[in-house]
Amino acid sequence: MNFAGLLVIYVGIICQTHLLGTAAQDECSGWWTNWFNHDGPSGLGDYETTSFFVDHLGNDMCSDPTGVQAQTVDGVAAEDTGEIFSDYSPEEGFVCLRADQPDNECYDYEVRFCCPA
Numbered sequence: 001m002n003f004a005g006l007l008v009i010y011v012g013i014i015c016q017t018h019l020l021g022t023a024a025q026d027e028c029s030g031w032w033t034n035w036f037n038h039d040g041p042s043g044l045g046d047y048e049t050t051s052f053f054v055d056h057l058g059n060d061m062c063s064d065p066t067g068v069q070a071q072t073v074d075g076v077a078a079e080d081t082g083e084i085f086s087d088y089s090p091e092e093g094f095v096c097l098r099a100d101q102p103d104n105e106c107y108d109y110e111v112r113f114c115c116p117a
């Protein structure tokens with residue numbers, strides 16, 4: 001292989017690394033929990049609260065998460081759904097209220113938390 005060929009591969013690797021690093025909002029200096037789905041969107045909405053998981057999951061969860069991610073059960077990032085969330089923070093967890101949505105419906109979401117190392 002000639003130099004130009006190697007250069008193309010090299011640049012490709014750099015670009016791919018860069019894109020993966022910025023596209024996924026999944027930086028966590030500790031460890032990610034599994035994905036949890038406790039509630040469904042029926043009733044007032046989908047409640048995936050930090051306090052519930054802290055109270056019920058023992059060592060599979062931590063009491064002081066530093067990050068949270070939410071996605072639909074079909075794997076669409078919460079940020080990409082266009083829905084409005086009343087809570088989306090490590091402290092509170094994730095809540096989608098049906099009353100906040102133009103169509104009065106929320107997707108069913110699952111969440112995972114970043115826990116300190």
Ligand SMILES: [Ca+2]
Pocket residue numbers: 039040041042043044045046047
């Ligand atoms: Ca519900």
Ligand SMILES: [Ca+2]
Pocket residue numbers: 037038039040041046047048108109110
């Ligand atoms: Ca859910």
